[in-house]
Amino acid sequence: MTRITVTIFLALLSFLSHLLILTTQQEQHPDTVHPNCSIGNGTYTDTSPYHNNLITLLSNFTSNTTDDYGFYNYSYGQNPNTVYASGLCRGDVTPDVCRSCLKNAARLLPQNCPNQKEAFLYYDLCIFQYSSSSMFGIYVDPDFYYAFNNPESAADADQYTDALDRLMQVLKTNAADGGSDRKVAAGNSSTLSSGQTVHGLAQCTPDLTEQECDDCLLKGISDIPLCCQNKVGGRVIKRNCNLRFEKVRFYDPTVIDPIQVPLPPSTDNSPSQGPPDAPNVPSSGEGKSNRSRIIIIVAVVIGAFIILLILILIYFAYRKSKKTIDNEAEKKDEEEIKPDDSLQFDFETIRAATDNFSTANKLGQGGFGPVYKGKLRDRQEVAVKRLSMNSGQGDLEFKNEVLLMAKLQHRNLVRLLGFCLEGIERLLIYEYLPNRSLDYVLFDPIQRTRLNWEVRYKIIVGIARGILYLHEDSRLRIIHRDLKASNILLDKELNPKIADFGMARLFDIDQTQSNTSKIVGTYGYMAPEYALHGQISTKLDVFSFGILVLEIISGQNNSNVIDEENIQDLLSFVWKNWREGTTSNIVDPVISSGSRDEITRCIHIALLCVQENVGDRPIMASVEVMLNSYSSSLPLPSRPPCLMNFSSTLEMQPREENEGEQVRNSAQEAQK
Numbered sequence: 001m002t003r004i005t006v007t008i009f010l011a012l013l014s015f016l017s018h019l020l021i022l023t024t025q026q027e028q029h030p031d032t033v034h035p036n037c038s039i040g041n042g043t044y045t046d047t048s049p050y051h052n053n054l055i056t057l058l059s060n061f062t063s064n065t066t067d068d069y070g071f072y073n074y075s076y077g078q079n080p081n082t083v084y085a086s087g088l089c090r091g092d093v094t095p096d097v098c099r100s101c102l103k104n105a106a107r108l109l110p111q112n113c114p115n116q117k118e119a120f121l122y123y124d125l126c127i128f129q130y131s132s133s134s135m136f137g138i139y140v141d142p143d144f145y146y147a148f149n150n151p152e153s154a155a156d157a158d159q160y161t162d163a164l165d166r167l168m169q170v171l172k173t174n175a176a177d178g179g180s181d182r183k184v185a186a187g188n189s190s191t192l193s194s195g196q197t198v199h200g201l202a203q204c205t206p207d208l209t210e211q212e213c214d215d216c217l218l219k220g221i222s223d224i225p226l227c228c229q230n231k232v233g234g235r236v237i238k239r240n241c242n243l244r245f246e247k248v249r250f251y252d253p254t255v256i257d258p259i260q261v262p263l264p265p266s267t268d269n270s271p272s273q274g275p276p277d278a279p280n281v282p283s284s285g286e287g288k289s290n291r292s293r294i295i296i297i298v299a300v301v302i303g304a305f306i307i308l309l310i311l312i313l314i315y316f317a318y319r320k321s322k323k324t325i326d327n328e329a330e331k332k333d334e335e336e337i338k339p340d341d342s343l344q345f346d347f348e349t350i351r352a353a354t355d356n357f358s359t360a361n362k363l364g365q366g367g368f369g370p371v372y373k374g375k376l377r378d379r380q381e382v383a384v385k386r387l388s389m390n391s392g393q394g395d396l397e398f399k400n401e402v403l404l405m406a407k408l409q410h411r412n413l414v415r416l417l418g419f420c421l422e423g424i425e426r427l428l429i430y431e432y433l434p435n436r437s438l439d440y441v442l443f444d445p446i447q448r449t450r451l452n453w454e455v456r457y458k459i460i461v462g463i464a465r466g467i468l469y470l471h472e473d474s475r476l477r478i479i480h481r482d483l484k485a486s487n488i489l490l491d492k493e494l495n496p497k498i499a500d501f502g503m504a505r506l507f508d509i510d511q512t513q514s515n516t517s518k519i520v521g522t523y524g525y526m527a528p529e530y531a532l533h534g535q536i537s538t539k540l541d542v543f544s545f546g547i548l549v550l551e552i553i554s555g556q557n558n559s560n561v562i563d564e565e566n567i568q569d570l571l572s573f574v575w576k577n578w579r580e581g582t583t584s585n586i587v588d589p590v591i592s593s594g595s596r597d598e599i600t601r602c603i604h605i606a607l608l609c610v611q612e613n614v615g616d617r618p619i620m621a622s623v624e625v626m627l628n629s630y631s632s633s634l635p636l637p638s639r640p641p642c643l644m645n646f647s648s649t650l651e652m653q654p655r656e657e658n659e660g661e662q663v664r665n666s667a668q669e670a671q672k
């Protein structure tokens, strides 16, 4: 009888604590990339053989594989410049997912750790690293440690930790025991009496010996308290091994056969405090006279617990509200989780920051409205775009779009810091870049001398990476549609940053790959299929990129006539010289140094990007590969479209309201 009451009571308690946990659970951000660029201290320069080897190795990293067990290890290059790379996927992911994870990792890691010979990256489903020395079969860097916790605290921490320990010991031994193909184990273990289960996974790179794997995991287990004491979940990542635990099953049990760790033999004097004590109190029966006493005691215990629970609830509610305030500043830096309101600025703040949108602070007039320079109270300088077009979206949609755009963070994109929404006012607040836009520097006879070939090449590669991120890596698949020199801003080191991305989304312009009646873009940069038929695809941006590259190399503005005698646009001019083998005529005379081969190759790539036939243009990912590998041969371009022809056709097209202005508005976008 007592047993039953106690069991019901415990079930109730665990149910209530689950409710409690649900309300305090926080979102995790598992697919964030976590690079570590300081696992070694060697560096390379962009022109070194090491760099070339790295690019070659990484561009092909997973395409070569015949094995499907989730561990890849390759090297490339001659001795002093050999690059070694290895990738390990979590034991339960399918080969396809694994390759795609590693492919992303191989692309992102050099971007995140430019010029580092050695680098390491952790993703939710894979780890990836490269180095100038072989890592195969070596237990490297035992002190390396990356850890994350699931911020939720375990309901019964002592028991949970105990179950976790038992689980990890078993997983360690089983993973280490795996063959030379796979060293991974997963399973679960339950607490003695509080009804919780902890799920875990432990894994080593299969090139380690059993002993090394055991050592590595042992070290990992001993690191758990550093990150994850009393938490329901956590991950410890090391160069050769990693482990993870959660209170819910997070791996696929059809791939890794889970091990169920048995409960230890029950000793009745289980640890102090709380429910486990209850059975001990009146266990030995003294007959019927005792029954009422027992009921009273149980009732009192239940009463006390309900009060305790209420107190705990109040405590958690208090802690949660306190936490959100404390963490606000911290969270601003985080990529994935961002409280909506931290991005929203108060209209009065911005009005004050821009001196009531004074003309003195006006940086320029873009297609979507004027841009002002502003200074916030903390002296941070910002650029404020005051949208003048009616976006045709409600406040909520606008806010959602802006929040999505704010998540797009890449070093070649202008960073969106926030927005402001008040009445009909809609403002976008961006980081401020003092060096103005590319057209200002590139087309100015004095400024352009700052742009030697190294800088121009860096700008070309940076723009390519920015577009690639928009097209592929950002998850949103953004087509910019209005890439041009005035939309490329330059930072202090003349690194390019793309501005005005996501505008098409913000203005509710049809984003599907279908025809659209609304044309947003700039004459001279626009792909013919878009200008003539409104066809949308990522190849639009590829076309504009090609034009940009030709402008950067020639220092000529595409919308200007180059050769006064026989009027021609930049494309015809480039094509003529390309065909006649006089490419040096194309190159800006200001460029005195620089590899001819590299310049010619860039012109070649640009010509491929501006092919009239959409299918003949490469995708941005291929462009990046072409830019990075000097060895691979490129297809021959055919004659690019004649912009003069289709621009006159464009004039004939009926236009809708203000889009026409946008089309003609060839300059002064963004911050100027």
Ligand SMILES: *[C@@H]1O[C@H](CO)[C@@H](O)[C@H](O)[C@H]1NC(C)=O
Residues within 6 Å of the ligand: 039, 040, 041, 042
């Ligand atoms: C960094 O350089 C120092 C001195 O050259 C060397 O002793 C050390 O081992 C290097 N560290 C790593 C992690 O390679």
Ligand SMILES: *[C@@H]1O[C@H](CO)[C@@H](O)[C@H](O)[C@H]1NC(C)=O
Residues within 6 Å of the ligand: 056, 057, 058, 060, 061, 064, 074, 075, 076
């Ligand atoms: C791919 O395989 C070929 C032939 O086996 C080899 O020469 C090449 O180095 C491999 N590529 C990579 C990136 O390992």
Ligand SMILES: *[C@@H]1O[C@H](CO)[C@@H](O)[C@H](O)[C@H]1NC(C)=O
Residues within 6 Å of the ligand: 056, 060, 063, 064, 065
């Ligand atoms: C890239 O992979 C392909 C396909 O397996 C292979 O034939 C080629 O040799 C590899 N290239 C390099 C540079 O490793």
Ligand SMILES: *[C@@H]1O[C@H](CO)[C@@H](O)[C@H](O)[C@H]1NC(C)=O
Residues within 6 Å of the ligand: 072, 073, 074, 075, 134, 136
């Ligand atoms: C990994 O690399 C090592 C040394 O570079 C080589 O001996 C080994 O065969 C490679 N293993 C796999 C699975 O590619």
Ligand SMILES: *[C@@H]1O[C@H](CO)[C@@H](O)[C@H](O)[C@H]1NC(C)=O
Residues within 6 Å of the ligand: 036, 037, 038, 039, 141, 143, 144, 145
């Ligand atoms: C990267 O790894 C090194 C060496 O293991 C470590 O000292 C350093 O703190 C790590 N850096 C980051 C950002 O985690």
Ligand SMILES: *[C@@H]1O[C@H](CO)[C@@H](O)[C@H](O)[C@H]1NC(C)=O
Residues within 6 Å of the ligand: 187, 188, 189, 197, 249, 257, 258, 259, 260
């Ligand atoms: C623990 O693992 C065993 C063995 O696969 C499985 O039967 C059981 O359902 C798991 N327990 C939980 C709570 O998932």
